[in-house]
Amino acid sequence: MEFKIDRDLISQIEQYVAENREKELQNLLEDVHYADIAEIMDELNSSEAIYIFHILDSEKTAEILLELDEEVREKILKELSPKEIAVELDELSTDDAADVIGELPQDKKEEVISEILDVEHAKDIVDLLRYDEDTAGGLMGKELVKVNENWNVLTCVKEMREQAVNVQRVHSIYVVDDENRLKGRLSLKDLLTTSTKTPISEVYISKVDFVKVNTPDVEVARIMQRYDLEAIPVVDELGRLVGRITIDDIVDVIKEEADKDYQLAAGISQDVEADDSIIELTRARLPWLVLALLGGFVTVKVMGLFDGAMKEHGELFFFTPLIAAMAGNVGVQSSAIIVQGLANNTLSGSLWQRLIKEVSLSLLNSTILAIILIIGGHFLLGVSYDVGLTISISLISVIVIASLIGTFVPILLNKGGIDPALATGPFITTSNDICGILIYFSIAKVVLGF
Amino acid sequence: MEFKIDRDLISQIEQYVAENREKELQNLLEDVHYADIAEIMDELNSSEAIYIFHILDSEKTAEILLELDEEVREKILKELSPKEIAVELDELSTDDAADVIGELPQDKKEEVISEILDVEHAKDIVDLLRYDEDTAGGLMGKELVKVNENWNVLTCVKEMREQAVNVQRVHSIYVVDDENRLKGRLSLKDLLTTSTKTPISEVYISKVDFVKVNTPDVEVARIMQRYDLEAIPVVDELGRLVGRITIDDIVDVIKEEADKDYQLAAGISQDVEADDSIIELTRARLPWLVLALLGGFVTVKVMGLFDGAMKEHGELFFFTPLIAAMAGNVGVQSSAIIVQGLANNTLSGSLWQRLIKEVSLSLLNSTILAIILIIGGHFLLGVSYDVGLTISISLISVIVIASLIGTFVPILLNKGGIDPALATGPFITTSNDICGILIYFSIAKVVLGF
Incomplete structure (x- = not known):
């Protein structure tokens, strides 16, 4: 059922544009979904993309605008006059329109707003621009269906028919008092199945989940997921209904949050994509590599302290990457589980219980690994048993400590109000490299005496 | 607005149960959301949880059952008779009921189904049990509102009122022909704003997105996200409408998929949580650690080949963890970006373009790092310029090769039909450790001659 975008199609479009x-x-693109047209336009050069944009009608181009890559959108918006942009915004819902306007330079912003024909729509958009984009206010749209608690079902249906014209999808009908304060909700199902004379005050459900305009977006996502909500009303400081957030906006928040955690774990500090420029990619990646390099300097220094071992036990130095790798891997495993537990709110029990569990787990794992190391080290690498034993004892200590660092650093960061995902990736591997090598040589020094 | 679950509340509940x-x-829990009660029950011991379960009515307990941790649910289901379970299932939507039944042992499954009072409901559930849980069939529910293309709006509204009683949320009204083949859809808005005498055939939208019962769940998620759908109809091989999938089920798929990629990148091979048992956690973590250990053996062997350097250039060995760490970090960065690009379908351009870009990017980054290394190495670590230069040349080569491995291994895995996320984490770091150290000492041998 899905539309296929391939090289042939792109070439054909390029040719049509050229000619x-x-x-x-227009015929070719008539039945194509706006998301697919946006993907096609992302592949074209900007003059071709603008050509396509101009030959389609504004109902479609408005939606295409939303789906484009940010850079392509920027280019197209630059080519359009304030009036042309205003025509696009007239077709969009208030929250989407506010997102587009938010990307414009300040002076163009005002010109565009003044060109929007529907004054109510313009007022709603301006209102939304006030809110921080990471809050409920920044996510919400103004399109909603609300009824007064003093009406009856008949008035309600009549009013709703009018309001529904401006609302793309009716999720819930909100009930407010004369001061526009949120009192409860009415389900579409109730409305479909109740007699028309019933007063609203008798049928509405007074228990309604809501968020405030300044609730953070990830918190909104958590609440909507937890309570299985498809839409949630947003109220201001005085409890007045000012907007609603729908689940499709939340899907994006969830996806972005998960992607961000993943990127932090991989040592990428900004939201970048494979197709971003080399400069952007470098800016996101290089800081972590510099951190790792400086961490590497410390490991060099640490090993320098033990260079007395080189003469008699040079093979100890062959094992440093192994020790560092094990410490790094264990640390990342531990921290990833904690970061996910924190994100999904599934961590239970006290810190003390967690400590005991993590120590037991890492003792179990490291003992198994130590046995493999002693046997494998002897038969595969020809390491003597005393050196093998030294390395094994070190391995166990290093793993236990790395897993404790991996567990408690994210918990502490989270308590301090810092994103715990920062603790995964290069941060954990680098600090575990240093600790691991220090512990390893210290134990070796004690056991082998050099 | 959110209900707070703290130690005090849990203690009070435990005391009430004991007494x-x-x-x-019942009073305490009356206004508490089922998701919150489920979280409370996860914290209680199993006899307390079962006590709570028995004093609440089945409308609430059915929803609680769905929200519980899998182990807690398993314990409670074990305590309930087939008849009691059937009462719960009667309250649930077909897809949720099928998920619960799917967790029961085979013999209990059949007993439970035979006890379900609503025969239609039971038939729907049995039908759903046929599908693989990772497909559209496994995600879909049977609750939907459908109308015949030959009806008019009035009949339609009447029929819908009846059907809506069984449907929790009306997303879309599907239009079918006499053979139940999907023909199109009708929006609620259209229905609210169209005259009652209009024939359905005149108002319905014939363009409708749909998936087949055997479409994989991640593909359903991708389509629904791409086309901003809140619900999508599911058809069988003959195009007959058999169910619908709603966005809230898709939110779970997206979340799980993102969590899985994250865990693979962190070297955790199964879906585990911090609160799982030590055995489960070991099973998910140990295999990757063994892989890393064996990779470590190879690095030991590789360094053994170059032990001639120890006498004159012992400091070279101090830098092996640094080289390995840089190779590992660069590799993970590169692969994470590719894995996300593949997952989000945002990779464009040819392999050749990607190769050029990745080489340029890594040359830029590694040159900056090499300069830091030469200067820092000399002033901070007292490394001579010729050794510093050797290490820097190695660092540049190692980073370029690590970034190529990180970029192309996931692309190749993906072409071969293997989850590219496998290529992140321990796999990449281990192979990059080995390659990195081999390259490092080979270059050192050529430059310094030992």
Whole structure:
């Protein structure tokens, strides 16, 4: 059922554009979904993309605008006059329109707003621009269906028919008092199945989940997921209904949050994509590599302290990457589980219980690994038993400590109000490299005496 | 607005249970959301949880059952008779009921189904049990509102009122022909704003997105996200409408998929949580650690080949963890970006373009790092310039190769039909450790001659 975008299609479109065959292009794109057209436009050069944009009608181009890559959108918005942009915004819901306007330079912003024909729509958009984009206010739209608690079902249905014209999807009907304060909700199902004379005050459900305009977006996502909500009303400081957030906006928040955690774990500090420029990618990646390099300097220094071992027990130095790798891997495993537990709110029990569990787990794992190391080290690498034993004892200590660092650093960061995902990735591997090598040589020094 | 679950509340509930104060417990939990009660029950021991379960009515307990941790649910289901379970299932939507039944042992499954009072409901559930849980069939529910293309709006509204009683949320009204084949859809908004005499055939939208019963769940998620759908109909091989999938089920798929990628990148091979048992956690973590250990053996062997350097250039060995760490970090960065690009379908351009870009990016990054290394190495670590230069040349080569491995291994895995996320984490770091150290000493041998 899905539309296929391949090289052939792109070439054909490029040719049509080059030959200025407007009619054929319109026919070709007529039944294509706006998300697919946006993907096609992302592949074209900007003058071709703008050509396509101009031959389609604004109902479609408005939605395409939303789906484009940010850079392509920026280019197209630059080519459009304030009036042309205003026409696009008239077609969009208030929250989407506010997102687009938010990307414009300040002076163009005002010109565009003044060109929007529907004054109510413009007022709603301006209102939304006030809120921080990471809050409920920044996510919400103004399109909602609300009824007064003093009406009856008949008035309600009549009013709703009018309001529904401006609302793309009716999720819930909110009930407010004369001061526009949120009192409860009415389900569409109730409305479909109740007699028309019933007063609203008798049928509405007074228990309603809501969020405030300044609730953080990830908190909104958590609440909507936890309570299985498809839409949630947003109220201001005085409890007045000012907007609603729908689940599709939340899907994006969830996806972004998960992607961000993943990128932090991989040592990428900004939201970048494979297709971003080399400069952007470097800016996201290089800081972590510099951190790792400086960490590497410390490991060099640490090993320098033990260079007395080189003469008699040079093979100890062959094992440093192994020790560092094990410490790094164990640390990342531990921290990833904690970061996910914190994100999904599934961590239970006290810190003390967690400590005991983590120590037991890492003792179990490291003992198994130590046995493999002693046997494998002897038969595969020809390491003497005393050196093998030294390395094994070190391995167990290093793993236990790395797992404790991996467990408690994210918990502490989280308590301090810092994103615990920062603790995964290069941060954990680098600090575990240093600790691991220090512990390893210290134990070796005690056991082998050099 | 959110209900707070703290130690005090849990203690109070435990006390009420111990003193058998049913009435007080019911009052306390009356207005509490089922998701919150489920979280409370996860914290209680199993006899307390079962006590709570028995004093609440089945409308609430059915929803609680769904929200419980899998182990807690398993314990409670074990305590309930087939008849009691059937009462719960009667309250649940077909897809949720099928999920619960799916967790029962085979013989209990059949007993439970035979006890379900609503025969239609039971038939729907049995039908759903046929599908693999990772497909559209496994995600879909049977609750939907459908109308015949030959009806008019009035009949439609009448029929819908009846059907809506069984449907929790009306997303879309599907239009079918006499053979139940999906023809199109009708929006609630259209229905609210169209005259009652209009024939359905005149108002329905024939373009409708749908998936087949055997479409994989991640593909369903991708389509629903891409096309901003809140519900999608599911058809069988003959195009007959058999169910619908709603966005809230898709939120779970997206979340799970992101969590899985994250865990793979962190070297955790199964879906585990911090609160799982030590055995489960070991099973998910130990295999990757063994892999890393064996990779470590190879690095030991590789360094053994170059032990001639120890006498004159012992400091070279101090840098092996640094080289390994840089190779590992660069590799994970590169692969994480590719894995996300593949998951979000945002990779464009040819392999050749990607190769050029990745080489340029890593040359830029590694040159900056090499300069830091030469200067820092000399002033901070007292390394001579010729050794510093050797290490820097190695660092640049190692980073370029690590970034190529990190970029192309996931792309190749993906082409071979293997989850590219496997290539992140321990797999990449281990292979990059080995390659990195081999390259490092080979270059050192050529430059310094030992």
